[in-house]
Amino acid sequence: MQLFRSAKFVMSVATLVDLPPAALPEIAFAGRSNAGKSTAINVLTNQKRLAFASKTPGRTQLLNFFELSERNEALPRDKNNPAIACATLVDLPGYGFAQAPPAQRAQWETLVGGYVDQRQTLVGIVIVMDARRPLMPGDEALIDFVSGRESRLHFLLTKSDQLNNSEKKAALTRAQQRSRQIGPRATAQLFSAPKRLGIEELSDTLAGWLKS
Numbered sequence: 001m002q003l004f005r006s007a008k009f010v011m012s013v014a015t016l017v018d019l020p021p022a023a024l025p026e027i028a029f030a031g032r033s034n035a036g037k038s039t040a041i042n043v044l045t046n047q048k049r050l051a052f053a054s055k056t057p058g059r060t061q062l063l064n065f066f067e068l069s070e071r072n073e074a075l076p077r078d079k080n081n082p083a084i085a086c087a088t089l090v091d092l093p094g095y096g097f098a099q100a101p102p103a104q105r106a107q108w109e110t111l112v113g114g115y116v117d118q119r120q121t122l123v124g125i126v127i128v129m130d131a132r133r134p135l136m137p138g139d140e141a142l143i144d145f146v147s148g149r150e151s152r153l154h155f156l157l158t159k160s161d162q163l164n165n166s167e168k169k170a171a172l173t174r175a176q177q178r179s180r181q182i183g184p185r186a187t188a189q190l191f192s193a194p195k196r197l198g199i200e201e202l203s204d205t206l207a208g209w210l211k212s
Contacts, residue, residue, distance in 0.1 A: 003210075004203055006069045007045040007089060012062040016114045020065065022121040026088045027206055030112070031128030032138050033094030036158035036193060040128055041066075041091055043193045044202055051091045061108065063115060064091040087210050090115075090122075095138050116146055124152035124209045126202075131157035131171045131190060135178055143182070152209055155179060155188035156202065161195045 013019055031037040038051035050066060069083040092115070093108045116122065125146060129139055134157055143153065155175045160168050168190055175188035187205060191198035 003068055003070055003086075003207060004044050004089075005046045006083065007041075007047065007050055007066040008069075009050065010065040010067045010088070012064050014062050014111070016111065016118070019063070019115070019119075022119060024067075024085060024088050024121065025123045025210055026090050026119065026121045027124050027126065027209060028090040028092050028116070028122060029126045029128060030092045030116075030142060031094060031156075032130070032136065035094070035128045035130045036191075037094060037128040038091060039193045040126075040156060040158055040191060040202075041089065043196065043199055044206075045089075061093050063093070063111060065089075066091070088121075092116075095142070113145065116142075117149075122151055124154065124206070126154045126156050126206070128156045128158055129175075131160040131163055131168070134171055134175055143178075147182070150185065153179070153182060153186040154202075154205055155186070156191050156198075157189065158191050158193065160190040160197060161192040 011020065029037050029041055041051040042048055045066070051064060066089040067085050068087040068089065069085045092112050095108065095112065116125070125142075127139060127142060129135065134155070146153070155178070157171055157175055160171070163171060172188065172190050179186035179188045189198050189201050189205070191202060
């Protein structure tokens with residue numbers, strides 16, 4: 001958990017040519033507009049407004065990079081034991097926002113598609129989905145798009161607090177069945193920001209990606 005709480009904003013990118021050099025391993029968060037992607041990042045990092053969260057779909061229009069760092073915990077926390085950058089979280093623009101102008105939607109698709117396809121340091125993608133409406137066409141399109149590369153996938157079913165127990169079970173079962181179709185590199189879980197459900201599971205999954 002401490003690793004993700006170290007997150008700090010580094011930069012926003014509007015075009016592929018502005019991407020920072022590919023150096024540290026990167027974990028991207030993708031999802032439909034208003035699926036709770038930015039909120040999930042804020043809860044994971046224990047920071048209220050690290051990733052801007054809005055009730056208005058389509059507000060995240062850039063690639064936003066957040067640096068993660070760690071220090072040797074066996075040594076004193078002083079200037080001789082500085083925190084060293086070790087990974088990056090990337091908040092991708094939301095997809096599937098029908099009310100955006102066509103040119104704007106095309107720009108987002110080029111930006112996200114190009115990043116996912118070309119970024120060699122991308123180790124995994126968290127696909128954030130509203131648990132009430134998982135695996136919609138936009139989600140499946142992204143899954144198909146990344147099927148040719150070995151990046152790990154994690155289906156994060158947000159807003160699960162708005163479902164009853166049987167609905168939660170059905171949503172998770174569906175996502176797990178889809179993950180098994182992909183293979184061992186794909187996993188799924190329930191998540192709720194208001195109830196703080198699934199934070200440790202998400203943290204453990206992503207930390208495992210970075211260690212492997």
